Amino acid sequence: MRLLEALLARRRGVVALWLALAAAAAPGLLRLSVDNSAEVFFVRDAERLERYRRFQMDFGRDRAVRLVVSGAALRTREGLTWLGDLEQRAAALPDVFGAAGLWRHHGSDRQEQGMPAWPPEDPEAFWAEVGADPLDRQAGFAVGSGLPGEETATILVALYNVPARRQEETLRRLEAMLAPPPRLGSLGPETASLRTAVVGLPVVQRAIDREVAAFARRLLPLLALAAVGLLALVFRRPGAVLLPLVPTGVSLGIVFGLRGALGRPINMVEVLLAPLLFVLALATAVHVQMRFRELRRSMDATEAVLHTYREKGWPVLWTGITTMAGFGSLAVSGVPPVRSLGVWSAGGLALITLVLLTLFPALLALVPEGSSRRRRLPLVRHDRRYDRWAAARGRAWATTAVARRGRVFLVFAIVALLAVTGAVRLQRDTNLLSYFPAGHPVRSGIERLERLGVGAVAAEVVIDVGPCAPFLTPEGLEALARLGDSMRREPEVLSVIGAGEVWRSVGSLDELASRPELEDLLTVLRTRDGRQARLSVLLPMRGFEELEPLLDRLPELARAAFPGARVRLTGRYPLVLAALHGVFATMIASLSLTFLVVAGIFGVLLRNGRLTVAALIPNLWPVLCVLGAMGWLGVPVDSTTVMIASVVLGLVVDDTFHTLGRFRYEVGGSAISALQHTAPAHLLTSMVLVAGFGVCGLSGFVPIARFGALMALALGLALAADLLLVPALLVGLRPPTRGAEA
Numbered sequence: 230m231r232l233l234e235a236l237l238a239r240r241r242g243v244v245a246l247w248l249a250l251a252a253a254a255a256p257g258l259l260r261l262s263v264d265n266s267a268e269v270f271f272v273r274d275a276e277r278l279e280r281y282r283r284f285q286m287d288f289g290r291d292r293a294v295r296l297v298v299s300g301a302a303l304r305t306r307e308g309l310t311w312l313g314d315l316e317q318r319a320a321a322l323p324d325v326f327g328a329a330g331l332w333r334h335h336g337s338d339r340q341e342q343g344m345p346a347w348p349p350e351d352p353e354a355f356w357a358e359v360g361a362d363p364l365d366r367q368a369g370f371a372v373g374s375g376l377p378g379e380e381t382a383t384i385l386v387a388l389y390n391v392p393a394r395r396q397e398e399t400l401r402r403l404e405a406m407l408a409p410p411p412r413l414g415s416l417g418p419e420t421a422s423l424r425t426a427v428v429g430l431p432v433v434q435r436a437i438d439r440e441v442a443a444f445a446r447r448l449l450p451l452l453a454l455a456a457v458g459l460l461a462l463v464f465r466r467p468g469a470v471l472l473p474l475v476p477t478g479v480s481l482g483i484v485f486g487l488r489g490a491l492g493r494p495i496n497m498v499e500v501l502l503a504p505l506l507f508v509l510a511l512a513t514a515v516h517v518q519m520r521f522r523e524l525r526r527s528m529d530a531t532e533a534v535l536h537t538y539r540e541k542g543w544p545v546l547w548t549g550i551t552t553m554a555g556f557g558s559l560a561v562s563g564v565p566p567v568r569s570l571g572v573w574s575a576g577g578l579a580l581i582t583l584v585l586l587t588l589f590p591a592l593l594a595l596v597p598e599g600s601s602r603r604r605r606l607p608l609v610r611h612d613r614r615y616d617r618w619a620a621a622r623g624r625a626w627a628t629t630a631v632a633r634r635g636r637v638f639l640v641f642a643i644v645a646l647l648a649v650t651g652a653v654r655l656q657r658d659t660n661l662l663s664y665f666p667a668g669h670p671v672r673s674g675i676e677r678l679e680r681l682g683v684g685a686v687a688a689e690v691v692i693d694v695g696p697c698a699p700f701l702t703p704e705g706l707e708a709l710a711r712l713g714d715s716m717r718r719e720p721e722v723l724s725v726i727g728a729g730e731v732w733r734s735v736g737s738l739d740e741l742a743s744r745p746e747l748e749d750l751l752t753v754l755r756t757r758d759g760r761q762a763r764l765s766v767l768l769p770m771r772g773f774e775e776l777e778p779l780l781d782r783l784p785e786l787a788r789a790a791f792p793g794a795r796v797r798l799t800g801r802y803p804l805v806l807a808a809l810h811g812v813f814a815t816m817i818a819s820l821s822l823t824f825l826v827v828a829g830i831f832g833v834l835l836r837n838g839r840l841t842v843a844a845l846i847p848n849l850w851p852v853l854c855v856l857g858a859m860g861w862l863g864v865p866v867d868s869t870t871v872m873i874a875s876v877v878l879g880l881v882v883d884d885t886f887h888t889l890g891r892f893r894y895e896v897g898g899s900a901i902s903a904l905q906h907t908a909p910a911h912l913l914t915s916m917v918l919v920a921g922f923g924v925c926g927l928s929g930f931v932p933i934a935r936f937g938a939l940m941a942l943a944l945g946l947a948l949a950a951d952l953l954l955v956p957a958l959l960v961g962l963r964p965p966t967r968g969a970e971a
Contacts, residue, residue, distance in 0.1 A: 230535060230538075230539065233534075233535065233538055233542075233590060234535070236587060236590065236591060237531055237534060237535075237590060237591065237594045240590075240591040240592075240594045240595055241591075241595070243587055243588060243591040244588060244591050244592060244595070247479050247584065247587070247588040248479070250479075250483055251478070251479045251482040251483055251486075253486075254482055254483045254485075254486025254487055254490070255482060255486055256486070256489075256490070257485070257486035257487060257488065257489030257490035257491075258482070258485055258486050258489050259489065260489035260490065260492070261485060261488060261489040261494070261495060262393065262394070262494040262495070263393065263438045263441050263442055263494055263495050263496070264392075264393045264438070264494035264495070264496060265393075265434045265437040265438050265441065265496045265497050266393060266396075266431075266434050267430060267434065267801040267802070267804065267805050268390075268801075269496050269565065269566060270564065270565060270566060270804075270805050270808040270809070270868075271565065271804045271805070271808060272563050272564070272565070272804070272807055272808045272811070273565065274807070277799070277804060277807065278804075280691075280797050280798075280799045281799045281800070281801075281804060283797075284689055284691055284763075284797070284799045284800075287691070287756055287761055287763075288689075288691075288753050288754070288756075288763050289326065289387070289753050290326060290387060290388070290389065290390055291687065291689060291765075291800055291801055292387065292388045292389070292390055292430075292431060292801065293385055293386060293387045293388060293429060293431075294386050294388065294400070294403070294427055294428060294429030294430075294431050294432055295369070295383045295384065295385055295386070295427070295428050295429055295678065295683070295685065296315065296319060296330075296383060296384040296386060296403060296406075296407060296425070296426075296427055297381065297382075297383050297425065297426045297427075297428055297674070297677075297678060298312060298315070298381065298382050298383070298384075298407070298423055298424070298425050299379060299380070299381040299382075299423065299424045299425075300379055300380075300422055300423035300424055301378050301379050301380075302422070302423055303379070303380040303381075303382055303423070304352050304353070304356065304378065304379075304380055305352060306348040306349070306350075306352060307348075308352075308423070309331075309347070309348035309349060309352060309355070310347070310348045312330070312331065312332065312382055312384075313331070313332035313336055313347050313348065315384065315406055315407070316328050316329075316330045316331075316332040316333060316384050317332065318406055319384060319386050319403060319406065320386075322399055322402055322403070323399075324388060324389045324391050324395055324396070324398075324399045325386055325387065325388060325389070325399065326387040326388060326389055327386075327387050327749075328384055328385065328386045328387070329368070329370070329384070329385045329387075329750060330370050330382065330383065330384035330385065331359065331365070331370050331371060331382055332347060333746045334362075334364065334365065334370060334734075334746060334747075335347070335349075335355070335358075335359070336348075356371070356380060359371045362734050363710075363730050363733045363734055364726075364730045364731055364733070364734035365734075366724070367713070367724045367725055367726050367730045368385065368724070368726050368730070369383045369385070369681075369682070369683035369684075369724060369767070370382060370383060370384075370385075371383075372681040372682055372683055373681065373682075381681060383678075383683060386403065388431060393434075393435075393438060393494070396431055396434075396435070397435055397438070400427060400431065400432065400435055403427050404427050407425035407426070407427065408425060426670075426674045426677075426678075427674075428674045428675055428678050428685050429685050429686075430685065430686055430801065430802065432671055432674075433661055433662075433671055433675075433770075436665065436669075436671040437496075437497050437664070437930070440497070440928070440929065440930035440933075441495060441496065441497050441500045441930070443928075443929070443930075444500055444925075444928050444930065444933055445495070445500060445503065448924050448925065448927060448928055449503055449504065449507075451924050451927075452504055452507065452508075452920075452921050452924040452925070453507070455920040455921065455923075455924055456507075456508070456511055456917050456920065456921060457470060457474070459913065459916050459917055459920060460473070460474075460515070460913075460917070462615070463615045463913055469518075469522070472514075472518060472592060472593070473511055473514035473515050473518050473589075474511070475588075475589075475592060476510060476514055476581075476584045476585055476588050476589045476592070477507060477510040477511045477514060477581075479584060479588060480506065480510050480577065480580050480581045480584050481503065481506055481507060481510070481577075483580060484502075484506060484573070484576070484577045484580060485503070488573070493569075496566045497566070497664075497868070497869070497930070497932060497933070498564075498566035498567055498569075498570050498868055498869060499566055499569055499570050499573065500933070501570065501869065501872075501925070501933065501936060502570060502573055502574055502577065504921055504922065504924075504925055504937075505556070505574060505876070506574065506577045506578070506581065507921065508917060508918050508921035508922065509552060509578065509581065509880065509883075510581045510584075510585070511914075511917055511921075512883065512914035512917055512918055513545055513548060513549075513581070513585055513883065513914075514585060514589060515910060515913055515914050515917065516541065516544070516545075516883070516887050516910045516914060517537060517538075517541050517545065517585065517589060517593075518593070519616075519909055519910040519913070520537045520540060520541055520910070521533055521534065521537040521593050523616075524536050524537055525596065530593065530594050530595070530596045531594050533593070534590045534593045534594045537590075537593070538586075538590055540891070541887070542586070543834075543886075544883075544886035544887045544889070545582065545585050545586060546582065546586065547830060547834065547886055548582075548882060548883045548886045548887075549578055549579070549581065549582030549585075550582075550830060551826065551827050551830055551879055551882045551886075552578050552879045552880060552882070552883070553574075553575045553578045553579060553582075553879070554822070554823050554826035554827065554830075554879055555823045555826075555827075555875045555876055555877075555878055555879015555880060556570070556571055556574035556575050556578060556875070556876060556879055557571050557572070557574070557575035558571065558818070558819035558820075558822040558823045558826075558875045558879075559571025559574070559815070559819050559872055559875060559876075560572050560575070561815065561818045561819055561822065562811065562812075562815035562818075562819065562871070563808065563811040563814070563815065564808050564809065564811055564812060564815060564868060564871075565808070566868065567812075567815060567868065567871060567872065570872070571819075615909065615913075616909050619908050619909035619912050619913075620905050620906070620908055620909055621905075622908060622912070623904040623905050623906075623907065623908020623909070623911070623912075623952065624901060624902075624904065624905040624908070626904070626908075626952045626953060626956075627900060627901040627903075627904035627905065627952070627953075627956035628901055629953075630952070630953040630954070630956045630957040631900065631901060631956050631957060631960050634957045634960060637953050637954060637957045638957065641850060641950070641953075641954055644850075644854060645850060645853055645854070647857060647861075648853045648854045648856065648857025648858070649853065649857065650857070650860075651856070651857030651858060651859070651860030651861035652853065652856040652857045652859075652860050653860065654860035654861065655813075655856065655859055655860045655865070655866055656863075656865045656866070657772070657773075657774060657810075657812060657813050657865055657866050657867070658772060658865030658866065658867045659772035659773040659774065659806055659809035659810055659812070659867070660770065660771055660772035660775075661770060661805070662675060662676070662770050663772075663865075663867075663931065664867075664930065664931050664932050665930075665931065666929065666931060675770055679723065679769045679770070682723050682724060683723060683724065683767065684723040684724065684767030684768045684769060684770075685767075685770055686767070686768055686770050686800075686801075686802035687765045687766055687767050687768060687800055687802065688765075688766045688768060688779075688780060688783060688798060688799075688800045688802065688803050689763055689764070689765055689766075689798070689799050689800040689803075690716075690763070690764040690766060690783050690784065690787050690796065690797075690798055691761060691762075691763050691796070691797045691798075691799065692709075692761065692762050692763075692764070692787050692791055692794050692795075692796055693760060693761045693794060693795040693796075693797075694760060694761075694791055694793075694794045695760060695793075695794075696760065697760075698758055698759030698760050699759065700728060700755045700756075700759040700760070700761070700762045701759035702759075703732070703738060705759070705762075706728055706729050706731075706732035707729065707732065707733075708729070708790060708791070709727050709728055709729035709732075709762055709764070710727070710729025710730060710732060710733050711729070711790065712727075712729070712764065712786065712787060712790040712791075713725040713726075713727050713729050713730060713764060715786055715790070716764065716766055716783060716786055719779055719782060719783070719786075720779065721768060721769060721771065721775065721776060721779050722766055722767070722768065722779065723767045723768060723769060724767045725764055725765070725766050725767070726754070726764070726765040726767070727754055727762060727763065727764040727765065728751055728754040728755045728762050728763075731747055731750055731751055731754065734747070735747065764787070766783060768802070770802075772806070772809075773806040773807070773809060773810040776806065777810075780798060780803060780806075783798060784796045784797075784798050809867075809868060812866050812867060812868060812871040813866050813871070815871050816866055816871045816872075816873075816874055816875070819871075819872070819874070819875040820852070820874040820875045820878065822875070823874075823875040823878045823879055824849075824878065827845070827848065827878060827879070827882055828841070828845055831844045831845060835889070840959075843955075843958035843959055844885055844889065846954065846958060847881075847885060847947075847950035847951060847954045847955050847958065848878060848881050848882050848885055848947075848950075849878070850946070850950050850954065851877060851881055851943045851944075851946040851947040851950060852874050852877050852878050852881075852943070854942075854943070854946050855873055855874070855877060855939055855942055855943040855946070856873070856874060858939070858942060859873070859939065864935055864939065867932055867935070868932060869932040869933060869935060869936040870932070870935050870936055870939060872936070873936065873939050873940065873943070876940070877940070877943040877944075877947070880918075880944070880947075881943070881944070881947035881950075883914070884907070884911050884914070884915075884947065884948070884951045885951065885955065887907050887910065887911070888903055888904065888907050888911075888951065888955055891903040891906050891907050892959065900955070900956040900959035900960060901956060903956075903959075904952065904955070904956055908952065911948065911951055911952070912948070915944055915945070915947070915948040918940075918941075918944045919941045919944050919945055922936075922937045922938075922940035922941040922944065923937060923938070923941040924937065925937025925938075925940070926938035926941060
């Protein structure tokens with residue numbers, strides 16, 4: 230307490246120092262950005278990343294989108310003219326590596342020779358020729374639309390690896406080229422209309438970026454408003470509402486200002502750092518403030534602060550440590566965004582704990598003294614009806630729980646049993662499309678393209694046969710084509726693009742040499758020395774569990790076709806799947822680590838085996854219940870829900886620490902009296918937490934909505950355990966000694 234007394238003696242300086250730090254960090258907030266590119270999720274596996282790096286060096290980038298055009302106008306010369314012009318304009322954009330489609334395959338070579346080859350004189354004959362061309366079919370340049378009298382063409386646009394903002398601008402320009410659908414010459418309205426879309430993994434990334442930005446722009450302010458509204462209902466004074474928001478705002482400002490200054494963008498996982506830190510800082514501050522204002526009625530500000538922190542200091546400290554363990558355990562994850570969230574949240578919680586142990590007591594000590602005859606305490610004066618109601622409810626619930634311990638244990642045990650049977654049903658979800666609700670434009674665009682037989686993502690199979698250079702010969706190219714045929718027979722494969730398909734489209738090395746556009750295509754499908762070739766296997770956008778058998782089978786087929794060759798499987802989408810595949814292991818590892826830390830802290834502080842078990846049970850129960858609910862409701866473990874178990878366990882110990890903090894001061898160890906005093910803070914902080922995470926549940930982005938709804942459910946269950954199970958478990962137990970004060 231001497232340290233706290235020294236701090237309070239310099240209270241104004243402490244407040245000024247923290248506000249100066251927040252001001253210094255503020256410019257970094259303007260530099261925050263969003264990035265959900267595939268590379269963000271790559272597992273830092275040296276071998277896999279080296280394979281991908283070598284692939285890019287040998288064959289170029291695999292970052293691409295497709296421009297999809299459907300309509301009857303494509304069966305006219307006017308429509309084909311516009312399609313060729315679209316392909317050329319797309320290829321001319323600054324951040325586009327190249328574009329390939331029907332114009333490049335069938336028109337560019339003759340145009341270079343001065344022949345009027347585009348648009349084709351006879352569109353009907355042209356589409357018949359396209360339908361028989363193996364390259365057009367496998368590359369998806371032309372696919373059936375599924376409607377009579379219509380055609381669908383796609384243009385493959387390869388993008389440079391540029392920052393998210395420049396990629397966003399390129400996608401915007403491509404969409405501007407497509408929309409609104411053109412009115413083509415004298416064609417009638419029905420014939421002239423075209424349906425267009427831009428589809429691909431970069432489009433999915435952009436959609437996730439927008440959902441993350443929308444969450445930060447719309448829902449985070451709503452979260453703050455909900456919290457302020459709840460505080461206003463209880464505290465009734467603007468100053469009292471503002472008081473806990475100051476340390477919360479200072480902490481978040483420093484954390485996110487530092488992120489911006491370091492150039493660390495936000496992704497769909499790390500965006501949860503903001504609501505997590507906000508509600509955690511606010512809830513702990515409210516616990517302290519509720520006790521302070523109770524003592525402030527009979528003491529001056531400094532004395533009330535000292536008494537408050539004598540009781541609440543160690544719960545604040547140890548709550549911070551256990552919550553840091555819960556979040557910090559996520560650092561064991563193999564998924565980089567989850568690991569980064571664990572590191573930044575642990576650091577943020579350390580900062581919050583320091584702020585609540587230094588800045589907050591200094592602020593409380595600055596509460597005006599008021600008058601001896603008239604109590605003018607503008608920051609703490611309040612309507613005590615809530616306090617009396619909540620205290621009465623706490624005492625009543627605790628009394629009922631103590632009187633009917635057997636029934637309480639039975640009910641909680643039955644719910645736990647049901648939760649266990651649900652938890653064994655947990656499934657993983659690594660499908661990026663499931664992150665968007667049904668009917669979302671990005672999801673429906675990819676699903677439509679896949680129904681037409683064209684994949685938006687690919688696995689890259691690289692074959693290295695050594696110095697014999699067979700891929701410069703007709704025999705080697707035909708062997709590649711036959712390998713492509715065998716791969717196409719595999720379930721889930723939509724199409725295969727390789728040098729063999731280019732060879733089959735002409736059937737002669739002399740003609741191949743006379744077609745510059747095909748030679749350009751070959752440079753990204755085989756190396757110039759003929760030693761290596763690449764097969765791009767176009768896949769539906771599915772999860773790891775569905776595609777894993779295929780991803781294992783593709784290299785086996787290549788080795789069988791080319792005995793002795795070195796075969797590598799790589800690509801952006803397989804690397805993303807490899808990262809998401811580890812989410813289940815992450816949940817188990819982080820939960821186990823959090824449990825060990827929490828159990829160890831309880832054991833050290835309580836020094837009583839029965840009391841330690843009594844403290845652990847009500848904290849493990851909501852974790853088990855939320856996992857069971859996920860199993861029964863079919864909510865899978867994904868890149869955000871993977872954090873639920875360890876975060877809930879690290880979070881719900883907050884109320885338990887504050888209850889034990891009061892319990893240790895009760896004469897005779899009265900759990901009923903302890904709950905009577907802590908119930909107002911428990912109820913208010915639980916409402917703040919549930920409201921905060923409930924707001925996340927309103928997000929239109931499925932992972933964030935799942936996380937918010939599950940957290941709100943878990944915290945509601947934790948409150949029930951605190952009010953009923955904790956007093957029932959504490960009956961007959963002696964409180965811990967009053968050591969370890971802050």
